[in-house]
Amino acid sequence: MNLWRLEVLRLTRTKKWVALMGVYVAFGLIGPLTARYIEQILSRVGASDGTTITVPPPTPADGLIQYVSNASQIGTLVVVIVAAGALAFDAIPEMGVFLRTRVSPTWKILVPRLVVSFGAAAGAFLIGTGVAWYETWTLLGAPQTVPVLAGAGLGIVFLAFVVALTGAVAQRMRSVLSTVMTSLLVLITMPIVGLAPSISRWLPTSLANALADLPAGGTMLDYWPALGVTVVATAALTWAACAWSGRREV
């Protein structure tokens, strides 16, 4: 038993991996299906006054757009909750005392939690993306491979940012709930700030849409600024989380 195995057990025994996997795989299944049958769905639930709803024929990119539009929000919420449960290790002070009096320096407690949380989130996101990709291919036609892979890569960088942000916030908060709420507040504020076009291309949250945008004809050039900012911010937040965890009084 060591700190790495402890984190793997936290995911498996608390069934948190099921929540992560379930969200991404479910949206991976539902997204392309919705894109393929959106016209039929709208005609069934549409108005009974004779209005005709016309939807353009779905393209392969639409399958991934539907997946991303659903998974980027609910998926990110689940990632924050799962990560906060692992990273806020002082939320129950007696548990914090158990680890802090045995492991020094404190960043050694934090690193396995950051890595395993990120690994689980990235794995679930990749599997969900694979499911969405396969189903899009069977229902709507094959999306271009390189843009999908690039979009998935940028999505993973965004998840690394989310986990690092949650890790840093957890070292300043006293509970899991306050860690979740504060992290979500930061993540929700970014798209609002990004309403200004000159700012949006620099924000980490724009990477979450890359998997929808790139197969639909977007270009990587639009994502380099956000990628740079996100990598630097992730490194800075990870460093801050490690530094703050060492200074904290329990």
Added chain:
Amino acid sequence: MIRTRGLIKRYGTHAALDGVDLSVPAGSVYGLAGPNGAGKTTLLGILAGLKESTEGEVAVEAAPGEIAVLPDTPRFDPWLTGREVVTLALTLGSRDRTSTAGDDADRVAEVLFQSGLSEASDRRCGGYSRGMLQRLGIACTLVARPTLILLDEPASALDPQGRREVLDLITTLRGQATVLFSSHILGDVQEVCDTVGILHHGHLLFQGPLSDLLVGRAVPRYVVKVRSDADAIAAALERSDWVRSSTATAGGVIHLEVTSLDDAERLLPSALAAAGAAVVSLGPEEVSLERAFLELTS
């Protein structure tokens, strides 16, 4: 082993510790006694490196890996079994990198047995009672053979039998490790500790061998239990010039403070007979840590 000088810890304007000069000899079982809110947990937290002092010096002659701390209400990830928790404590706290997996398993089984958790060791600790969690905490504290053990109210959550076992366990640690043991249950401190510190409102009022505290505070006292009329008999005894004070309490018990035990032994039986007392029992009153504590803190 532990020495502090002018240790101060403030929370805002409130001083939880105010100029504490603690000295814990190596190999001793040191009892830190004091009421709730005296500053015991704060002091242990600073010694364990979990809190920063506001002012003063702290010297602990033990590396971080050689210190084990037991909080007053230990808690663990509820989805781990007791055996996994103790194994984790051994892995994280062990300084012996040459031990094999078999050695570690044997050591874990040994402390689980010592703590009375062998049968429950493969159950998830989320289902443990508070007393079992306390025992699990003690197992985790002992498993890596630390040289300094800081125990915060280790027996407070246990039933009488569990408390007895924990106190016996602490007694067996004498000579193997230095133990600093905080408690507001003075009987526990008196029973297992050889050195004692009395902490009250952040001030260390007394520190030294337990015998010094008890003997130094000893005032010659006698306790008499009578069948009836305790108040009248107490008043009659107080008129004797060798009696400094005489107080009747519930149950017909009279507490006498006398000029000397010798005077009481010679004169008390005749004085009781003269007062017409039906004596149930009498004898010198033992000085307890509780009485010494109350005298110090009053």
